[in-house]
Amino acid sequence: MIKEKNERIATWLAFSLIPLSGFATDIYIPSLPSMGTELRASSIQVQMTLSVFLISYGISQLFIGGILDSFGRYRLSLMAIVVFTLSCLVIAITHNIYVIYLMRVVHGITVAVIVVSKRAYFVDMFEGDRLKRYLSMFTIIWSSGPIVAPFIGGYLQSIFGWQANFYFLAILAAVLGVLELIYSGETIRHRAEFHLKKIAGVYVSMISTLSFTLGLLMLGFAYCMVMVYNMTGPFIVEHQLHLTPVIAGYCSLILGIAWMIGGFIGKATINRPFHAKMVINVTLQILFVMAMIISINFLSNLYTLLFFAFIIHACAGFTYNNYFTYSLSQFPKNAGIAGGLTGGIVYVIVSFLSYGIVCFIPAKDERNLSFSYFILILLSGIIMFLIFDRYKKSRRVSV
Numbered sequence: 001m002i003k004e005k006n007e008r009i010a011t012w013l014a015f016s017l018i019p020l021s022g023f024a025t026d027i028y029i030p031s032l033p034s035m036g037t038e039l040r041a042s043s044i045q046v047q048m049t050l051s052v053f054l055i056s057y058g059i060s061q062l063f064i065g066g067i068l069d070s071f072g073r074y075r076l077s078l079m080a081i082v083v084f085t086l087s088c089l090v091i092a093i094t095h096n097i098y099v100i101y102l103m104r105v106v107h108g109i110t111v112a113v114i115v116v117s118k119r120a121y122f123v124d125m126f127e128g129d130r131l132k133r134y135l136s137m138f139t140i141i142w143s144s145g146p147i148v149a150p151f152i153g154g155y156l157q158s159i160f161g162w163q164a165n166f167y168f169l170a171i172l173a174a175v176l177g178v179l180e181l182i183y184s185g186e187t188i189r190h191r192a193e194f195h196l197k198k199i200a201g202v203y204v205s206m207i208s209t210l211s212f213t214l215g216l217l218m219l220g221f222a223y224c225m226v227m228v229y230n231m232t233g234p235f236i237v238e239h240q241l242h243l244t245p246v247i248a249g250y251c252s253l254i255l256g257i258a259w260m261i262g263g264f265i266g267k268a269t270i271n272r273p274f275h276a277k278m279v280i281n282v283t284l285q286i287l288f289v290m291a292m293i294i295s296i297n298f299l300s301n302l303y304t305l306l307f308f309a310f311i312i313h314a315c316a317g318f319t320y321n322n323y324f325t326y327s328l329s330q331f332p333k334n335a336g337i338a339g340g341l342t343g344g345i346v347y348v349i350v351s352f353l354s355y356g357i358v359c360f361i362p363a364k365d366e367r368n369l370s371f372s373y374f375i376l377i378l379l380s381g382i383i384m385f386l387i388f389d390r391y392k393k394s395r396r397v398s399v
Helices: 004-017 020-026 029-038 043-071 074-093 097-125 128-159 163-183 196-207 210-240 245-268 274-295 302-328 332-360 366-398
Strands: none
Touching: 004 097, 004 163, 020 043, 020 097, 020 128, 020 163, 029 043, 029 128, 029 210, 029 245, 043 074, 043 097, 043 210, 043 332, 074 097, 074 163, 128 163, 128 245, 196 210, 196 332, 210 245, 210 302, 210 332, 210 366, 245 302, 274 302, 274 366, 302 366, 332 366
């Protein structure tokens, strides 16, 4: 068990490990074009390294919570850190794209173990207002990973090459792992029996709730806008616009800030009428993506790309913030399972949908990116209409 004198350090270590998912996803985004060149792989093949990570990370979250509740957090998390470190080194030294795929699957599973266990750490250790304060910090720190990672990755790519991103991840994980070994410990007080049948029954009940399932689709479409840019943006910046990986990293940093701003706006307007604000949000997205498509015929450069993408990503962050609350609030008695199910399914949706879009509309130029945005926004509008229609029908039945 964790020692009381180490509680403060262990808490900061937990916060330090939370952004690992964002770093594992985004740090090598500016390196995607270089990876394709050095590995003699197509853009679709290197983009697949993102998809396989998201799929394994998403699916793992569906089941890992129950395992950690039954077998403990600390040792499984520590083993996951060790395996993650080794897999980063394998990626850095290999020149085989299929070995990288396998290691990215390992990344997804191990990062899921680490992040879910550290999320549970706060629930185990704290309660009341202190728990709420730490969980609020948790969300902000988690968001920092996708914002900072491409910025660092752009410099690592320019100075050392794409392998440096994975050496960086290995060193970061190794240092945190050693500190975990010294200062952290087990936090679970009462281990639960692993009842797979009961857990599966709760999952089926949630998935069969149509409004919950449609809400997950809205979350998937919103985050998919970010992932589609992550897959295509570096190729546009470095190949079409002939700029450096550092510039690509700065672009990802700016759009990460846009996502966070959308989340803060969603939090600030949490008490506003839900349906009205979501209609305004989707309408703004439609207007700006149409303006983006039209403007390309007259002007296309880095500034126009960032201007339109910034607004679209901010609106997507707003959508995600609102629908995440909407989805979880439907099952207050099973908030933990609902959270794991929501995170897992959303990542699976994002991985398949983003990869399908970039296959159908290749990462070639700003026009193709605008068409990708348009498809996702249109799908969001359709699903939002179905959710509202379902809501109106349920109100008529209750009356």
